[in-house]
Amino acid sequence: MSYKETTAGVPDRAAFEQTEASRRLHCDRCGREVVRLALREDRLVVSSPLRRLRLDAQDLGRDPLALLMASRPALHEAMLRAHQDGLDFYCPGCDAMLCEAHYRCIPQWDEGFYDHTLGVCPEGHERILDD
Ligand SMILES: [Zn+2]
Ligand SMILES: [Zn+2]
Structure with missing residues (x-):
């Protein structure tokens, strides 16, 4: 089973700094670290200031070890x-x-409960970052 912890759309750098890292991804605009990747108990751990995920091979459809060093589009897919x-x-x-300075993170609420975070890049592309 995969597992997720979320900050409900509010970037939390203090928690992020505590997460494990075998590989670090950085903001293309300012160089700030924004995603960490690691392996733990055969799961791929993906950490960002918004959430931490543990993804197993069954859910990923690929070997977590191979994904640790995969390209960013392959990881996204x-x-x-x-x-x-x-x-x-x-x-x-x-x-x-x-990073969160260059990607607007807009938490979306549904009847008082956190639902998801909308991300908007500087070019205006929108996507869901955390649902
Ligand atoms: Zn940045
Ligand atoms: Zn974009």
């Missing part, structure tokens, strides 16, 4: 297949990683 909205802070329209 695998995370879509795992029903995890795609790679955090990645805009597929621009093929760009963007």
